[in-house]
Amino acid sequence: SDILPFAMKFPDGTSSRAMKRGTLALSSDYLLPDVLIVPDFDCTLISVSKLLKQTGCIAIFTAHCVSYRTVSRGL
Numbered sequence: 001s002d003i004l005p006f007a008m009k010f011p012d013g014t015s016s017r018a019m020k021r022g023t024l025a026l027s028s029d030y031l032l033p034d035v036l037i038v039p040d041f042d043c044t045l046i047s048v049s050k051l052l053k054q055t056g057c058i059a060i061f062t063a064h065c066v067s068y069r070t071v072s073r074g075l
Helices: 048-055
Strands: 002-009 015-025 031-037 057-061 066-070
Touching: 031 048, 048 057, 048 066
Parallel strands: none
Antiparallel strands: 002 015, 015 031, 057 066
């Protein structure tokens, strides 16, 4: 959906404008709602914090990859 465009500034000093808000399909089973769409980007950036809060998962980072795991209620 259309939003009021706003500037986003990045650590390298560049900036771009978010133009829309939508839903990103992470898999056939999970949709990440309420993502910002930035037409200038050639890649997809995901907020890990937002992803973990919405899914209730944890992230495990290594030097070569990241894995997401669900958290058992008993832990």
